[in-house]
Amino acid sequence: MWVGAGVFGRNRGRVAMAAALTLGVGLAASVGSHAAGAIGGLLKVRLGGDAQQTRLVIDLDQAVSGKLVSDGVSDGHVVLLLANVSATGGLQGAGQGLVKAWTVDQTSGGARVDLELAPDAKIKGRFLLPPADGIDHYRYVVDVVSQPGMVRMTSAKPPASAMVLKLRPQIEPTHVILAPLKKVIVIDPGHGGHDPGALGAQGYEKDVNLSAALSLKERLEHASRYRVVLTRSDDTYVPLADRVRIAQKAGADLFISLHSDSGPDSNLRGASVYTLSDKASNRAARFVKQDDWFMKASLTSDRGVQDILFDLTQRATKNRSAAFAQTLVSRIEGKAPMLRRSQRDAGFMVLLAPDVPAVLLEMGFVSNPNDERFLRDATTRTRLMNAVGDSIDDYFAQSTRLASR
Ligand SMILES: [Zn+2]
Numbered sequence: 455m456w457v458g459a460g461v462f463g464r465n466r467g468r469v470a471m472a473a474a475l476t477l478g479v480g481l482a483a484s485v486g487s488h489a490a491g492a493i494g495g496l497l498k499v500r501l502g503g504d505a506q507q508t509r510l511v512i513d514l515d516q517a518v519s520g521k522l523v524s525d526g527v528s529d530g531h532v533v534l535l536l537a538n539v540s541a542t543g544g545l546q547g548a549g550q551g552l553v554k555a556w557t558v559d560q561t562s563g564g565a566r567v568d569l570e571l572a573p574d575a576k577i578k579g580r581f582l583l584p585p586a587d588g589i590d591h592y593r594y595v596v597d598v599v600s601q602p603g604m605v606r607m608t609s610a611k612p613p614a615s616a617m618v619l620k621l622r623p624q625i626e627p628t629h630v631i632l633a634p635l636k637k638v639i640v641i642d643p644g645h646g647g648h649d650p651g652a653l654g655a656q657g658y659e660k661d662v663n664l665s666a667a668l669s670l671k672e673r674l675e676h677a678s679r680y681r682v683v684l685t686r687s688d689d690t691y692v693p694l695a696d697r698v699r700i701a702q703k704a705g706a707d708l709f710i711s712l713h714s715d716s717g718p719d720s721n722l723r724g725a726s727v728y729t730l731s732d733k734a735s736n737r738a739a740r741f742v743k744q745d746d747w748f749m750k751a752s753l754t755s756d757r758g759v760q761d762i763l764f765d766l767t768q769r770a771t772k773n774r775s776a777a778f779a780q781t782l783v784s785r786i787e788g789k790a791p792m793l794r795r796s797q798r799d800a801g802f803m804v805l806l807a808p809d810v811p812a813v814l815l816e817m818g819f820v821s822n823p824n825d826e827r828f829l830r831d832a833t834t835r836t837r838l839m840n841a842v843g844d845s846i847d848d849y850f851a852q853s854t855r856l857a858s859r
Contacts, residue, residue, distance in 0.1 A: 508551030541565035647691025652716030654820030785845035
């Protein structure tokens with residue numbers, strides 16, 4: 455568990471800690487803490503989106519730790535605690551899209567946010583955005599998506615949230631079940647079918663990409679923390695736009711496209727990592743506006759909100775792609791040769807989903823005999839893919855820390 459410095463300083467008592475522990479592993483120890491740190495203020499609560507996806511943005515004047523006390527899966531009632539946030543007066547508002555209503559109340563540990571979700575809605579993710587790009591405050595973002603066909607289990611037990619706030623130390627752990635959702639990783643083996651990709655001395659890029667993708671899938675599924683979706687699992691051609699849609703439909707938390715380079719100079723070798731460039735982001739904006747998936751969101755009455763949401767999503771996605779690219783580079787270094795400038799921006803079509811952090815990994819050059827041998831050998835290729843798997847672990851460990859800060 456991550457324990458922040460400063461905000462949750464030394465004053466967190468044994469009582470709060472013990473109470474939290476009886477609630478089960480997933481629950482934060484910060485519940486009910488009376489830290490000596492500064493109390494932040496809640497500036498505003500905003501909602502945007504529609505019945506497909508809705509985003510709640512809580513504007514705050516300092517970084518906060520958000521803890522989901524009740525995820526709403528069983529009864530549609532979400533309880534989120536923002537530690538050390540002051541919300542005097544109690545706020546409430548009408549819902550929008552998948553959020554039917556919301557309230558914010560003051561509790562001993564901070565602000566308590568209650569959300570009533572639509573019957574088929576669930577929380578897709580939440581994260582803290584630091585001040586950036588002209589916005590001078592923090593934003594805690596909660597994304598809600600529709601999941602048609604979702605059936606809520608009804609429970610006779612009283613809602614766990616009520617007890618959590620009273621911090622009864624004898625709460626049975628079974629009352630709070632915070633099973634973490636599996637992260638969805640979409641692996642995209644580049645090329646396929648009539649599109650062979652680069653040609654090496656021993657064969658085509660498309661085959662190397664597929665072998666690597668299968669190896670990475672195995673590495674990720676071994677940990678059972680991920681759900682892995684491949685854009686292709688055999689030698690077929692999948693159009694680029696379809697690969698993006700596969701990622702969006704799967705609700706991907708991360709998209710990684712695997713390729714092998716080639717160059718005119720056979721001495722050129724090493725892996726490189728690409729993320730979306732600014733120029734390509736503009737293309738992404740055009741692309742998604744023609745797309746069914748985004749159409750629904752962009753046709754709602756409030757265009758201003760939509761633009762802000764799109765912008766926010768894009769910016770957050772780019773930041774997260776860059777963060778993943780960085781961990782990826784650092785994990786590959788030492789395991790495989792790297793190009794000197796190993797992290798670059800590029801407008802690759804497959805990186806265009808506006809809401810899915812995405813990178814493209816050129817694993818090495820099939821036009822270089824050493825790289826080709828490295829990529830075609832199952833042992834060395836697996837070693838490389840295990841490093842990629844490690845970087846994915848790192849990335850989610852980091853983003854969990856960010857979301858709960
Ligand atoms: Zn390629």
